[in-house]
Amino acid sequence: MANYIAFTAEHAIDYIKEIIKKELITVFADNAELNAYEFGDGNLNLVFRIADQDGNSVILKQALPYARCVGESWPLSLDRARIEAEVLINHGQLCPEHTVTVLHHNADLALTVLEDLGHLQILRGAQINAEQFPKLASHVALYLSYTSFYNSDFYLSAEEKKTKVSQFINPDLCKITEDLFFTDPYIEHERNNFPTELKSHVESIRNNQALKLAAAKLKAKFLSSPQTLLHGDIHSGSIFVDANTTKMIDPEFGFFGPIGFDIGSFMGNLLLNYCAQNGRITELAKRRQYQTHLLTCLQDCYNQFEQHWLRLASSETTDISFASNAFTKDYLHDVLRDAIGYCGAELIRRTIGLAHVADIDGIEDEQARLAVQQQTLVLGEQLMLNATSCTSKDEFYSLLVSLLN
Amino acid sequence: MANYIAFTAEHAIDYIKEIIKKELITVFADNAELNAYEFGDGNLNLVFRIADQDGNSVILKQALPYARCVGESWPLSLDRARIEAEVLINHGQLCPEHTVTVLHHNADLALTVLEDLGHLQILRGAQINAEQFPKLASHVALYLSYTSFYNSDFYLSAEEKKTKVSQFINPDLCKITEDLFFTDPYIEHERNNFPTELKSHVESIRNNQALKLAAAKLKAKFLSSPQTLLHGDIHSGSIFVDANTTKMIDPEFGFFGPIGFDIGSFMGNLLLNYCAQNGRITELAKRRQYQTHLLTCLQDCYNQFEQHWLRLASSETTDISFASNAFTKDYLHDVLRDAIGYCGAELIRRTIGLAHVADIDGIEDEQARLAVQQQTLVLGEQLMLNATSCTSKDEFYSLLVSLLN
Numbered sequence A, B: 001m002a003n004y005i006a007f008t009a010e011h012a013i014d015y016i017k018e019i020i021k022k023e024l025i026t027v028f029a030d031n032a033e034l035n036a037y038e039f040g041d042g043n044l045n046l047v048f049r050i051a052d053q054d055g056n057s058v059i060l061k062q063a064l065p066y067a068r069c070v071g072e073s074w075p076l077s078l079d080r081a082r083i084e085a086e087v088l089i090n091h092g093q094l095c096p097e098h099t100v101t102v103l104h105h106n107a108d109l110a111l112t113v114l115e116d117l118g119h120l121q122i123l124r125g126a127q128i129n130a131e132q133f134p135k136l137a138s139h140v141a142l143y144l145s146y147t148s149f150y151n152s153d154f155y156l157s158a159e160e161k162k163t164k165v166s167q168f169i170n171p172d173l174c175k176i177t178e179d180l181f182f183t184d185p186y187i188e189h190e191r192n193n194f195p196t197e198l199k200s201h202v203e204s205i206r207n208n209q210a211l212k213l214a215a216a217k218l219k220a221k222f223l224s225s226p227q228t229l230l231h232g233d234i235h236s237g238s239i240f241v242d243a244n245t246t247k248m249i250d251p252e253f254g255f256f257g258p259i260g261f262d263i264g265s266f267m268g269n270l271l272l273n274y275c276a277q278n279g280r281i282t283e284l285a286k287r288r289q290y291q292t293h294l295l296t297c298l299q300d301c302y303n304q305f306e307q308h309w310l311r312l313a314s315s316e317t318t319d320i321s322f323a324s325n326a327f328t329k330d331y332l333h334d335v336l337r338d339a340i341g342y343c344g345a346e347l348i349r350r351t352i353g354l355a356h357v358a359d360i361d362g363i364e365d366e367q368a369r370l371a372v373q374q375q376t377l378v379l380g381e382q383l384m385l386n387a388t389s390c391t392s393k394d395e396f397y398s399l400l401v402s403l404l405n
Helices: A009-021 A079-094 A123-128 A136-150 A158-167 A171-186 A196-206 A209-223 A260-277 A284-316 A325-352 A366-389 A393-404 B009-021 B079-094 B123-128 B136-150 B158-167 B171-186 B196-206 B209-223 B260-277 B284-316 B325-352 B366-389 B393-404
Strands: A035-039 A045-051 A057-063 A102-106 A111-115 A228-230 A239-241 A246-248 A255-257 B035-039 B045-051 B057-063 B102-106 B111-115 B228-230 B239-241 B246-248 B255-257
Touching (some): A009 A057, A079 A136, A079 A171, A079 A228, A123 A260, A136 A239, A136 A246, A136 A284, A158 B158, A171 B158, A209 B325, A260 A284, A284 A325, A284 A393, A325 A393, A325 B209, A366 A393, B057 B079, B079 B102, B079 B111, B079 B171, B123 B239, B123 B260, B136 B228, B136 B239, B136 B284, B171 B209, B171 B325, B196 B325, B209 B325, B260 B284, B260 B325, B260 B366, B284 B325, B284 B393, B325 B393, B366 B393
Antiparallel strands (some): A035 A045, A045 A057, A239 A246, B035 B045, B102 B111, B228 B255, B239 B246
């Protein structure tokens, strides 16, 4: 990283002009007049929008060599910019419809130039406003099934897979998940973040040996189960949407891990929004209708994820040992159990851990917010505790319905 | 590998003289008069013994850039010499008593200079002659528990572990195991090797869907469960012994894989010898006595392996998420199930796959040999089929006793 400097908007313009000249990017005309501004929070990355006067634009994202949001001194290697770009390139080849396009990457400067998705909304903001996206479930299912299948042992040769596992070793970002997702919520830790009113509930979590065992098993799998190249951070803030479009961004947490992690995290975020609406939408019929939509979205997504997987496995499996319906079903049953567990863990860590969601934290009425937090904790606990005994996805959906009513 | 040349005995002497001069080795005096000869089969590696006139000696092992024994054109990178040396160094730090000592390694020449264990016997030869080694069980238990615990997520930080996983990516050698251990025996393949009389039994294996599912699950775990740094090839030919000594050699198949694989392979080799003795020792009382010894050795080894693990986990676990007896027991229960499965798979692949064991192939009487092969196949099948339902090691031992009687 000898040549690294943190960019200003002027650097960004100069850099884009340089790669136009070298014909590394074709969005802009050779003599385009460019303007640029920084947006985003600048905690981990700098993000610039660079535009010409004809309405063409790109995003330039540059990793910063420090992290301001996760404690004061969390070391984050600039290598995460390479990881993010390479995950996007990998996933973009497998599912271009739902992966933001990488236009250019420079590892020395830890920067990536991306297509501008500014015409879309971030899913989290839209779901806080109870907007509905009828194609979201099938788009996410397509993205997660294709990217996970084609990076798995069903499709890659063992040698290709081992090479990729090595390519995506991502210790700094994985450590954030290992700590914040699986460790902190179950112990006393200064990074945890919850109101005093939840103290006794939090203590009951810390004393729940069965729950701690479930969390430890999920963590062990996160550490040592390189089934596929995960996005690694599929929450509602990593998904751009409109009525017809769904695009995944920000896979800097990408690494080879358990398939259930991404889809479990996605379902967890749907459920966080589901619970949050109990403190947001006051009109009962309207709330029920929206929550039913969310639950249908979750089920449709998981159903289609599994259908794609079964179809891909039956037609595209290259390893003769794995080319049987019995094996695929057994494998997917494990994925389901993992997904339920990770979904539950997401609910708990977003409620009492360091990183919360705006769906809940933005609820103005304190009592309403507390009631939602109590609900997400109970839901998370019950999903984690019952994950391994779920024998089918229908049993999982029934469990969900019984817990949400 | 620009400087690589395959050695002759003269090269070996010159090389040792050179590293004596550079003070990289202290076994020999500066002016020692050395002699050298090649031994071993020369299929994958060259092995030389270099000695002086005072009785000091070392072994020089050099990897060859081709493999003659595994099909005609199995590509094997010289990198396996680095892997082998680095596994020995890693394991030697954790369990020096039972790991052959690396005196010197040269990656460019793919060679390693090792302590000479010529005063010991190879376990396989000794067990073919029904020799007993009362310390074998506890030595192997110590080696496997210490090397597996200290390379696991219980002890290594996630970052250290990810670095080591990368360091020991070993695609060429893993592929041999993936194919010969988990794939070939369950399909029609020219590499398989069994007498015509076993044909119907082999076909029943190929048609046994439950068994094929078990084999596929064991293979999936072998591919994607980097729990610890395995030796990777713990059979009776990789263990040097005498009454008081046990030393592991040849970990060129080393990689991060499931903990149950090494101990399962070791138990499988004890059981191969157990069955072989039915075709070797004609005197019933003598045979029973020796077989009882073998079964005790297997049980003692597994019991002590588990005891060491429980003790190490309770005192040396660095990850607070894993520091509970409940988690360790759950984890070790999975290790047991894996070990039983890999043990069964070793029995099957050594009977009908490419690589056999001299314990059985050396039985002169054809009918006796066939009877032993039938027994190892049935034993292997039953262990694989019942592995995941075993709830304790005692249940495993009972199953074994019922199958062996």
